[in-house]
Amino acid sequence: MRKVIIITAFAGFGMLAACSGNANEGEIKKLNERITALENELEELKETAGPGLAELMNQNYGHLQKLETAIAEGNWEYAEFCMHEMEETFEKIEYIHNNHDELVQPASEQFKAFIYPVFESLEAAVEAHDEPKAADLFINLKTNCGKCHTANNHGFIAL
Numbered sequence: 794m795r796k797v798i799i800i801t802a803f804a805g806f807g808m809l810a811a812c813s814g815n816a817n818e819g820e821i822k823k824l825n826e827r828i829t830a831l832e833n834e835l836e837e838l839k840e841t842a843g844p845g846l847a848e849l850m851n852q853n854y855g856h857l858q859k860l861e862t863a864i865a866e867g868n869w870e871y872a873e874f875c876m877h878e879m880e881e882t883f884e885k886i887e888y889i890h891n892n893h894d895e896l897v898q899p900a901s902e903q904f905k906a907f908i909y910p911v912f913e914s915l916e917a918a919v920e921a922h923d924e925p926k927a928a929d930l931f932i933n934l935k936t937n938c939g940k941c942h943t944a945n946n947h948g949f950i951a952l
């Protein structure tokens with residue numbers, strides 16, 4: 794987050810310099826290059842300093858397993874908790890690894906196609922404490938995790 798603030802500050806300074814009329818084109822160009830370099834550094838930092846894609850996927854797997862048990866036991870509060878944690882993990886994956894090497898299309902696009910529709914229906918079933926419907930939708934969700942693995946040449950990751 795600090796990096797984002799720094800970049801925003803740089804961008805603001807660049808615009809200010811451009812508006813004041815004092816800065817010459819060379820200075821503006823230099824500032825723009827610096828902004829681009831910082832943006833690239835930020836992208837790299839996200840991938841190298843943050844959790845890896847496989848690490849985040851394992852978090853998903855842990856919550857998926859706990860979600861199955863919570864639904865079977867009618868522990869709706871825990872089921873909601875697991876889904877909330879998974880949502881946070883999805884967001885992290887999209888933020889950090891949207892264009893990961895192993896993905897054939899951006900993570901955000903693929904989550905929209907494979908995960909979010911069934912995830913939202915499952916959330917509604919959990920909120921309604923509808924055990925049979927939630928159990929069915931859970932299977933769909935798990936199947937769709939696997940479909941994304943297959944679509945990205947990782948079909949061997951069977952859940």
Ligand code: HEC
Pocket residue numbers: 846847848850851853854857895896900903904907908934937938939941942945947950952
């Ligand atoms: C965008 C497509 C996509 C979706 C959706 C997806 N995965 Fe993955 N998953 C991958 C990719 C790609 C890898 C391999 C990561 C790597 O090579 O670093 C992976 C790896 C994994 C792994 C192996 C991690 C390891 O270290 O052994 C598990 C477990 C996993 N995913 C679980 C899930 C679960 C559970 C879901 C659904 C909630 C899910 N995945 C949804 C693409 C996806």
